[in-house]
Amino acid sequence: MAATAAPTAREGVNNEKGLLAALAEFALPSGVPFIECVAHVSSAPTSIADIHDDLKRELAFHNQALASAIAARKQILAAKVPFSRPEDYFAEMVKTDAHMARIRTKLIEETASVKKSEEVKRLRDQKKFGKQVQAEVLKERKAKEKALAEKVTDIKKKRKLEQAKDTAFEDDLDIAIMSDDDDVKPARKKTKTAKPLPNSKRMAKNVKYGHGGKKSGSKRNTADSAADFTFSTKDQKKKGFGGAKPKGYKAPRPGKSKRQNSKK
Numbered sequence: 001m002a003a004t005a006a007p008t009a010r011e012g013v014n015n016e017k018g019l020l021a022a023l024a025e026f027a028l029p030s031g032v033p034f035i036e037c038v039a040h041v042s043s044a045p046t047s048i049a050d051i052h053d054d055l056k057r058e059l060a061f062h063n064q065a066l067a068s069a070i071a072a073r074k075q076i077l078a079a080k081v082p083f084s085r086p087e088d089y090f091a092e093m094v095k096t097d098a099h100m101a102r103i104r105t106k107l108i109e110e111t112a113s114v115k116k117s118e119e120v121k122r123l124r125d126q127k128k129f130g131k132q133v134q135a136e137v138l139k140e141r142k143a144k145e146k147a148l149a150e151k152v153t154d155i156k157k158k159r160k161l162e163q164a165k166d167t168a169f170e171d172d173l174d175i176a177i178m179s180d181d182d183d184v185k186p187a188r189k190k191t192k193t194a195k196p197l198p199n200s201k202r203m204a205k206n207v208k209y210g211h212g213g214k215k216s217g218s219k220r221n222t223a224d225s226a227a228d229f230t231f232s233t234k235d236q237k238k239k240g241f242g243g244a245k246p247k248g249y250k251a252p253r254p255g256k257s258k259r260q261n262s263k264k
Helices: 016-026 054-079 097-180 200-209 223-227 233-239 256-263
Strands: none
Touching: none
16 A cells, blocks of 8 residues: 655745735725725734633634724714614515415414314313212202202101191090980081172173073974974975075076076
8 A cells, every 4th residue: 555645734925015915906095984884993902812722712802893893883873874774674585475374374273273272171171160060069959859858758747646646636535425425426517518609790791681591492303303204305495494595695697508498
């Protein structure tokens, strides 16, 4: 294997004249206002004890840049040139409107999903709480019903005891009376239920029109009518069945053939 040659270090060239000549080509004249170039050179030199200490070196650069920025801001304010961004400034968006619309739709969907899950959770908790309340109400109702049933049972027992005492007292009294006089039997009171009277309107009509009375009985069957099985139309008309016409009744006009035959 061939040995690799060690890299040779390049020597730095400090061509000060060439650098100054290149700077003179694009350098601005000395009388240009600060606002045209906005360039500030720190007056205090930067001194670093150990240039290989990265932290101290970066801190020195930071302090120098901060001092220059403060001094440059004072100069801009003195020149009365606006440099702050207005509140209603709208920068050009990097993303397209379609992309932002998709992002907005996604955010709306996520918000709706979160709201829906919260609503479901709230309804679940409410339903659970409602079941607990309903169970407590049913329990209280059953307790009240049980207490009422026990109270009714106690009242019934008391009444039965009182009735039993009254019955025993009456039996003893009857036995005592019967022992004194066996022939005498306790008389029972007969109570008649009074017939209710009609109301005043009915009574007034009865006074005015009477109570009615027995009807003529013209439509009732007799022995002769029940034994008569002839149902001819003429007989019925003679007897008055079906032949009576109301007042103002006019017979219908006969047909054409009947009218022609009657003319002959």
